[in-house]
Amino acid sequence: MSRQTTLFAAALASAAAIGFAFNTTAAKVAYAGGTNPLSYLTLRSALAALLVLTILLLARRSLHLPLRRRLAALGIGAILALYSYGVLGSIQFIPVALAILIFYTFPLLTSVYMWVTGRAQPTWATAAALVVAFVGLALALDVTGGHLSLAGVALAAMAALGITAVIVLNNRVVGEGDSRPVTLHMMVSATTIFAVITWAAGDFALPSTATGWTAFALGPMAYAAAIVTIFIAMSLAGPVPTSLSMNLEPVASMLFGFLALGEALSPVQILGGGLVIAAVLSVRLTDARRSARAGEESQ
Numbered sequence: 001m002s003r004q005t006t007l008f009a010a011a012l013a014s015a016a017a018i019g020f021a022f023n024t025t026a027a028k029v030a031y032a033g034g035t036n037p038l039s040y041l042t043l044r045s046a047l048a049a050l051l052v053l054t055i056l057l058l059a060r061r062s063l064h065l066p067l068r069r070r071l072a073a074l075g076i077g078a079i080l081a082l083y084s085y086g087v088l089g090s091i092q093f094i095p096v097a098l099a100i101l102i103f104y105t106f107p108l109l110t111s112v113y114m115w116v117t118g119r120a121q122p123t124w125a126t127a128a129a130l131v132v133a134f135v136g137l138a139l140a141l142d143v144t145g146g147h148l149s150l151a152g153v154a155l156a157a158m159a160a161l162g163i164t165a166v167i168v169l170n171n172r173v174v175g176e177g178d179s180r181p182v183t184l185h186m187m188v189s190a191t192t193i194f195a196v197i198t199w200a201a202g203d204f205a206l207p208s209t210a211t212g213w214t215a216f217a218l219g220p221m222a223y224a225a226a227i228v229t230i231f232i233a234m235s236l237a238g239p240v241p242t243s244l245s246m247n248l249e250p251v252a253s254m255l256f257g258f259l260a261l262g263e264a265l266s267p268v269q270i271l272g273g274g275l276v277i278a279a280v281l282s283v284r285l286t287d288a289r290r291s292a293r294a295g296e297e298s299q
Contacts, residue, residue, distance in 0.1 A: 026219025033212010077189025083162025093152030139272025
């Protein structure tokens, strides 16, 4: 892989991270304009599924999956729906940046899962990263300040656990094959779940302001574009280098939250967020080195 290709893939992954951060901030703007998480998620998932389907058709890729993989992908889509609601539900109660910080502990949770199941050996570096992340979250959430919304924290934590489950299960389903048909089935499943729940609850709500409509349209578009961009980045550089660049999302969330929503964090909270991001980056760098060594040994 050439240096130019690696840098281009990193730039694409960074752009995707910014797109995901923009989507989350736009969701909160859309809520203020009259819509709600279920309505926003229904549109977002449908648009993402449509875009992935279009790419597969243009690439002349088969949409077929064996029955067991199809059922597994649809089941994982239900978990995807759960964690997606966790993220976009939590921002009703806590600042966007804090919700994304909690959500972005999933690489650490994945490492813990690997330890518990014996798929990887614990290391002092990763253990130290877990401690640093815990301290960072305590500072970022200002747990002693008395302004902590337990509902928001619980929803964001549910999202972190949910995406950890999706990553673990998705790796088993995809294996060495093309991930895009699996992703399409997951997105269709999530879209169906959101649409049915929204219809049954009679809770579909469109924005009532121009700002709300703008956010309602642009946010899901940014999300769908980010998913496609991630596919391209992974095809160029692989999943590990791509995941390193995705650490930009919490930083971008802090910036968007401040600029668009006026959600200013205190210096101590910013320090805590920095510790969490540093801990996650440390774990991902460790994973990158481990993958590189495994690749060299296999040659």
